[in-house]
Amino acid sequence: MTADLITSIPFHRRLRTNLRRLLGLDRAIAFTVLARGWAGFAGLITVTLIARFLSASQQGYYFTFGSLVAMQLVFELGFSVVILQLATHECAHLRLSTTGAISGDSVAHARLASVLQKSVRWYSIAAILMVVIVITSGIHFFSKHQMFGEQVNWIRPWCLLVFAAGFTFQIDPIFSFLEGCGYVSNVAHTRFWQAALGSILAWTALLTHHGLYAPAMMICGQAISGVIFLSSRRHLIGSLLRYDSAENRVDWWREVWPFQWRIAVSYSCGFFIFQLFNPVLFAFWGPLVAGQMGMSLSIGNMLSAISIAWVNTKAAPFGAMIARHEYEKLDQVFFRSVTQATLLCVTASLIAWLGCVYVNVRGIPFAHRMLTPLPFALLLLAVICNQLVAAEALYLRAHKQEKFLLNSVIGAVFMGASTYFLGRHYGAIGVTAGYLASATFIGLGFGTRTFLKYRRQWHAA
Numbered sequence: 104m105t106a107d108l109i110t111s112i113p114f115h116r117r118l119r120t121n122l123r124r125l126l127g128l129d130r131a132i133a134f135t136v137l138a139r140g141w142a143g144f145a146g147l148i149t150v151t152l153i154a155r156f157l158s159a160s161q162q163g164y165y166f167t168f169g170s171l172v173a174m175q176l177v178f179e180l181g182f183s184v185v186i187l188q189l190a191t192h193e194c195a196h197l198r199l200s201t202t203g204a205i206s207g208d209s210v211a212h213a214r215l216a217s218v219l220q221k222s223v224r225w226y227s228i229a230a231i232l233m234v235v236i237v238i239t240s241g242i243h244f245f246s247k248h249q250m251f252g253e254q255v256n257w258i259r260p261w262c263l264l265v266f267a268a269g270f271t272f273q274i275d276p277i278f279s280f281l282e283g284c285g286y287v288s289n290v291a292h293t294r295f296w297q298a299a300l301g302s303i304l305a306w307t308a309l310l311t312h313h314g315l316y317a318p319a320m321m322i323c324g325q326a327i328s329g330v331i332f333l334s335s336r337r338h339l340i341g342s343l344l345r346y347d348s349a350e351n352r353v354d355w356w357r358e359v360w361p362f363q364w365r366i367a368v369s370y371s372c373g374f375f376i377f378q379l380f381n382p383v384l385f386a387f388w389g390p391l392v393a394g395q396m397g398m399s400l401s402i403g404n405m406l407s408a409i410s411i412a413w414v415n416t417k418a419a420p421f422g423a424m425i426a427r428h429e430y431e432k433l434d435q436v437f438f439r440s441v442t443q444a445t446l447l448c449v450t451a452s453l454i455a456w457l458g459c460v461y462v463n464v465r466g467i468p469f470a471h472r473m474l475t476p477l478p479f480a481l482l483l484l485a486v487i488c489n490q491l492v493a494a495e496a497l498y499l500r501a502h503k504q505e506k507f508l509l510n511s512v513i514g515a516v517f518m519g520a521s522t523y524f525l526g527r528h529y530g531a532i533g534v535t536a537g538y539l540a541s542a543t544f545i546g547l548g549f550g551t552r553t554f555l556k557y558r559r560q561w562h563a564a
Contacts, residue, residue, distance in 0.1 A: 141295060141298050141299055141302070145298065145299075145302035146401060146402070146405045148302070148306065149302065149305060149306070149309075149317075150398055150401065150402070150472075151469075152306060152309040152310065152314075153165060153309065153314065153398070153472075154468075154469055154472045156309045156310065156312060156314050157309070157314045157315075159390070159391045159394055159471075159472070160255055160389075160390040160391060160394075161255055161314060161315060161390075161394075162390070162391075162394030162397070162398065162472065163381075163385055163389065163390025163391055163392070163393040163394035163397070164245070164255050164257050164315060164390055165314065165315060165317070165318065165394070165397065166381050166393060166394055166396070166397020166398065166400070166401065167245075167381045167382060167385045167390070167393050167397065168241075168257075168260070168261060168264055168315070168318050169318060169381075169397070170378045170379070170380070170381040170382055170397070171237070171240070171241050171244065171378075171382060172237060172241075172264055172265060172268050172318075173374055173377075173378040174233075174236075174237050174240065174374060174378075175233050175237065175268060175272050176370045176371060176373055176374050176378075177370075177371045177374060178229045178230075178232060178233040178236075178272070179229070179272070179367075179370060180225075180229070180363065180366070180367035180370065181363055181365075181366025181367045181369065181370045181505075182222060182225060182226065182276055182279075182363070183275060183276060183279040184279075184366050184500055185359060185362065185363045185366060186218060186222050186276050186279045186280050186283065187279045187280070187282050187283040187418055187422070188283065188418075188422050188500065188501060188503050189214075189218045189283065189353065189359065189503075190215060190218055190219075190279075190280050190281075190282075190283025190284050191283040191284075191418075191422030191423055191426070191501075192422055192423075192425075192426050192503065193211045193212075193214050193215040193218070194211075194215065194283060194284050194285060194423075195422075195423050195426040195427065196208040196211040197211050197212060197215065199284060199285065199339070202338065205339075205342070205343075209351075210351045212346070213346065213347075213348040213349065213351035213352060214348065214351055214352065214353050215284075215343065216343040216344075216346035216348045216352075217348040217351070217352035217353045218280065218353055219277070219280050219340070219343045219344060220343070220344060220348070220352075221353065221355055222276045222277075222280060223276070223277070223344065226272065226273050226275075226276050227273060229272070230269045230270070230272050230273040231269075233265075233268075233269055233272060234265055234266060234268075234269040237265050237268075238261070238262055238265045241261050241265065242258065242261070244382065244386075245257055245258075245261070248385060248386045255315070255390075256315070257315060259316075260313075260315035260316045260318070260319060261315075263316065263319040264318050264319040264322065266319075267319045267322035267323050267326060268322055270322075270326050271322055271325055271326050271329065274326070274329050274330070274333060275329075277333055277340065278290050278293075278329070281336060282418070283422070284339075286336070287416055287420075289332070290332075291416065293328060293329065293332040296328040296331075296332075297324065297325040297328040297329060298325075299324075299328075300324035300325070300327060300328050301320070301321040301322065301323070301324030301325045301328075302321065302324070303324065304320035304321065304323060304324040305317040305318070305320045305321040305324070307320065308320045362503055362504060362505055363505075365505030365506075365507075365508040366500070366505045368508055368511065368512065369496075369505060369507055369508055369510075369511035371515075372511040372512055372514060372515030373511070373515075375515040375516075375518055375519040375522075376511075376514050376515055376518045376541070379518065379519060379522045379523075380396050380400065380522060380526070380534050380538075381393045381396055381397050381400070383522050383523055383526040383527070383534070384396050384526055384530065384531065384534065387526065387527045387530075388526075388530050388531075392530060392531060394472065395471075395472060395473050395474050395531065396474065396531050396534065398472050398473040398474075399473045399474040399478075399479050399482055400482070402455055402473070403452070403455075403482050403483055403486040404486070406448060406451040406452055406455060406483075406486065407448060407486050407487075407489070407490050409447070409451070410444045410445070410447040410448035410451065410490065411444055411448075411490050411493060411494070412444075413440045413441075413443045413444040413447070414437075414440045414441060414444050414493075414494045414497060415497065417436060417437070417440055417497075418497055418501060420436070421433060421436075421437065421497070421498065421501035422501045422503075424436075425501055425502055430562045437494075437498055440494075441491070441494045444490065444494065445487070445490065445491060448486070448487050448490050449487060452483040452484075452486065452487060455479075455483065456476065456479060456480055456483055459473065459474075459475075459476050459479045460476045463475060463476060474531055474535070477532065478531045478532045478534075478535040478536075479535075481532075481535035481536055481538065481539045482535045482538065482539075484539050484542075484543075485535070485538045485539040485541075485542040485543075486542075488539075488542035488543055488546055488547045489542050489546055491547055491550075491551075492507075492510075492542070492546040492547055492550040492551075495507075495550055495551065495553075495554035496550070498554065498558070499553075499554060499557055499558070502557075502561060504557070504561075506553055506557050507550065507553060509553075510545065510546070510549050510550050510553060513545055513549070514541055514545045514546060517537075517540075517541050517545055518537065518538065518541050521533075521534075521537030521538075521540070521541065522534055522537060522538075525537045
């Protein structure tokens with residue numbers, strides 16, 4: 104009877120189900136991969152348009168813009184990770200209807216409201232500080248390192264970019280909160296539309312010869328799509344913002360800050376680990392070399408962003424499993440997801456590297472806009488290592504613990520020093536060699552030791 108029932112299912116449906124089970128695809132991953140797949144496809148178009156419509160010097164400014172605006176990590180203080188995990192642990196005791204009504208434990212309800220209220224207050228203040236400090240820092244940097252030759256009009260595009268980033272910075276915590284509340288697939292769906300609209304606006308800027316405005320247009324597209332989505336959840340958000348949490352509110356300094364300050368330091372270190380390459384090369388080797396590094400980094404980050412979706416979309420379910428002490432199920436889902444993500448990242452990186460070799464051997468002009476095969480290979484290997492470290496960190500943080508603080512500090516010190524000294528004297532090959540050494544020994548080596556130690560301790564207890 105069972106065999107007859109199985110054979111009665113159309114072949115294409117059985118094939119689709121088996122593929123979905125093999126690849127570990129669910130609705131949240133599908134939308135996330137769709138968004139990042141679009142980002143990957145759009146990224147190829149974007150880099151092509153950059154090579155076509157921007158000069159080599161403008162390309163250097165384009166990618167250095169992105170590195171400097173990433174200073175917002177310092178102001179973010181790891182709130183997004185904390186918000187998601189707090190919301191996840193409280194929602195494990197609540198039920199949210201499709202209309203946004205909340206039922207269940209009254210204490211959990213009050214604590215959930217308190218998380219959102221505190222998050223909105225902090226990000227409103229931090230967004231203003233970020234805009235003022237990042238704009239002035241960027242103006243000082245580009246003015247100081249502006250070289251003779253082609254004059255690039257960068258002030259207005261830079262200011263618009265920071266203002267747009269300040270706005271999305273203010274609304275991003277609400278997305279993390281909603282993910283923690285179980286709206287993972289909805290947020291992932293919105294991320295797709297953010298990526299699509301942002302890319303279209305950026306392409307428009309490039310095609311109309313306003314290329315340095317493209318990063319700002321990208322973020323403006325994300326802001327527009329984000330506001331539309333949040334307006335559809337205004338009843339849930341509004342009711343929680345108005346909810347009187349009274350004596351059941353989260354005691355941030357006692358319950359959260361001991362965890363959050365470690366996340367904040369780790370995130371701040373991330374700027375020195377991942378975002379210092381372009382500014383250093385811009386300062387010592389000029390915008391042309393910085394542009395080559397920026398183009399190659401964007402390709403590597405694009406591949407990692409797509410593959411890590413297999414793990415990132417599990418952040419909220421991980422928190423719920425931990426709250427229910429379902430550790431065996433947690434490990435089963437985690438290790439399967441990491442295996443799938445790593446295989447995808449390795450395969451995509453190999454294809455990208457072979458493409459780099461091909462354009463260099465064939466003498467295609469695009470080859471001059473990115474790193475040569477050797478430093479590009481070092482960069483891609485570091486990307487693969489960092490993806491594994493990111494997965495391990497996400498697993499531990501799902502326990503509302505931050506145990507990667509020492510790893511992050513050591514990595515930031517090493518990366519900051521190696522990027523400055525090796526980048527100053529050896530250029531891109533020095534930067535990527537230092538990056539791979541840090542990712543291998545400090546990131547993957549020390550990080551895996553930390554991961555195994557605390558996973559064993561916590562689950563044994």
